[in-house]
Amino acid sequence: MEEPAAPAALPRVAPAPSTPPTGLSATAARVLPSVVSIETRTAGGSGFVVDDRGHILTNAHVVAGNTRVTVVLSDGRRLTARVAGADGDEDLAVLEVDYPGELTPATLGRSSDLSVGDQVLAIGSPLGLSGTVTAGIVSALDREVRLGSARRTAVQTDASINPGNSGGPLVNARGEVVGVNTAIAAGRGGGNIGIGFAIPIDRAAPIAERIIRN
Template structure:
């Protein structure tokens, strides 16, 4: 069974916020845990109060709407999804793949063989030559073994590693022309704005073609990945293990970044603070790799 890596590892991959202490604790966490798990119980109780308050508020709002608002209004009615996000998702999913690195080889639906990954993530097509962008740490976790790409329609192809750039945590793969992947358009450098809606697309927990929505929470956020510091796009779109290397796209379906890391608390999953490599850095690195590797 594939081992999920990258996003979702403790502060993964290798993410340590400059605001966190050397032990990796969040700024709000006490140096020592209280005996008997009292802090955990207090936290759960607080969360329960918030949950109960939220639910009661929603019910009360529904009652008021029913009495004084549109007779057809219902508390259970979901807010409409903006049409532009639906369109952006439809355009993006066909160009996003699952990436499996390392492991043993097994038969595939295409000619030859493909690897069953020991490290998994996502990637996306950037041109008609079937070049794909993904995160380097996925390949590193795969131990330099063979790389397989799984398309949205379930077909698998053995991928060529065109080049890797560990310092920027980016890598470029290439699959045969018969894959026929739709390249994703890239946003213009410095065009991304705080507050604009974005979608994170990838294969969290192996669920290919998953789309989650959020906004750009901040730009030029300094994070530390491995031994290097980077400026990143911060987003609250939900990203989890397997999203690494997938695109963060705006409402026009343009890639604004490559999902690379999340902040976590006590090594848990997404808490709504994720980071993506900005598209200007991605394009510059990818162009260099492709220029050298063909």
């Protein structure tokens, strides 16, 4: 009677040594704890923590018609946030949670330091898939597009941005927020075609500060 054949063992590489992440992995790891998913009664989007007092920046169109929304942190915890204020013309809104100690603020950079060709990451919750990271470059600066209720200049990127990314951060290779992902140019069937737009953080930050003050 023949012995049963031993199961074939496919060759595999040895486990990679445990080392700290580098490059884009390190950038993503640095920023992800600051990014939240936003859930409303009718839709959803993304946002990111901007200070240690419980304030979250997002797009006005994400929270339009709501006074309170649910934010989901990167570790899955859910918090209620109130809409502290919004600027419809600039398509920006600020949320506030009652327990700022639960949040990890992002580091805000300078969009004026960007150059065409710089590597960037877009982080958010496209189609409800929280914590999604996509990579690309800065495709153009000062691109005039319709944002909110008026035409504004925006940073153009080919990092994949889809519905649900709105309000999430566009970050540079150092993990600094340089824009607020806001809109895409869609093909006939919808979805991303490699043309996305972000509100420059140099314009967004002062608007957020004004909303917080008032």
